[in-house]
Amino acid sequence: MALYSEGVMSNSRIAVFLNAIVNRELRLSEGSIFGFCKKFAKRVVPEIARLEAGLLNQSAAATDPTVVTVNGKQNYIRNFSAEDTIVYEAMEKKSIPALKEVVFLKRYTGILVHDHETALYHFGIGHANAMSICCGICEKTWKKVVMSGQERWQGCYVR
Numbered sequence: 001m002a003l004y005s006e007g008v009m010s011n012s013r014i015a016v017f018l019n020a021i022v023n024r025e026l027r028l029s030e031g032s033i034f035g036f037c038k039k040f041a042k043r044v045v046p047e048i049a050r051l052e053a054g055l056l057n058q059s060a061a062a063t064d065p066t067v068v069t070v071n072g073k074q075n076y077i078r079n080f081s082a083e084d085t086i087v088y089e090a091m092e093k094k095s096i097p098a099l100k101e102v103v104f105l106k107r108y109t110g111i112l113v114h115d116h117e118t119a120l121y122h123f124g125i126g127h128a129n130a131m132s133i134c135c136g137i138c139e140k141t142w143k144k145v146v147m148s149g150q151e152r153w154q155g156c157y158v159r
Helices: 009-019 030-043 045-056 096-100 103-107 118-123 129-147
Strands: 060-070 073-082 083-090 111-114 126-129
Touching: 009 030, 009 129, 030 045, 045 073, 045 083, 045 103, 118 126
Parallel strands: 060 111, 111 126
Antiparallel strands: 060 073, 073 083
């Protein structure tokens, strides 16, 4: 919940959005939005802990960072997910020292599924490539085969 103030969406944009959907009847201010979010953030702490505990019990968890801009600087929102659970973590960097500060990664003992982020190889007990990486490798390989005009490429037959 702390992410609302991390550059994902400003309080003024949230206020404009909410005021628009209630036809400006509430006249919410940025301060009101800030207060609501602070109260909500405190109330969801137990639920976030429950979600993280569930993820810790999964044999595999996927993770991926999304770039966001905070005060003109590149930051990240990293997600950790498995089946019907997803937890977000705000991060300034994707470095090993930054990842070592993530409580979930400190405690997770399963397989991490990711887009071949080398820093993540320091965590978990195993690793798997995310489908986007696998699809990209297959696409590049197929294009090389087609463009070369060869039926045989790197010891594999393609028909």
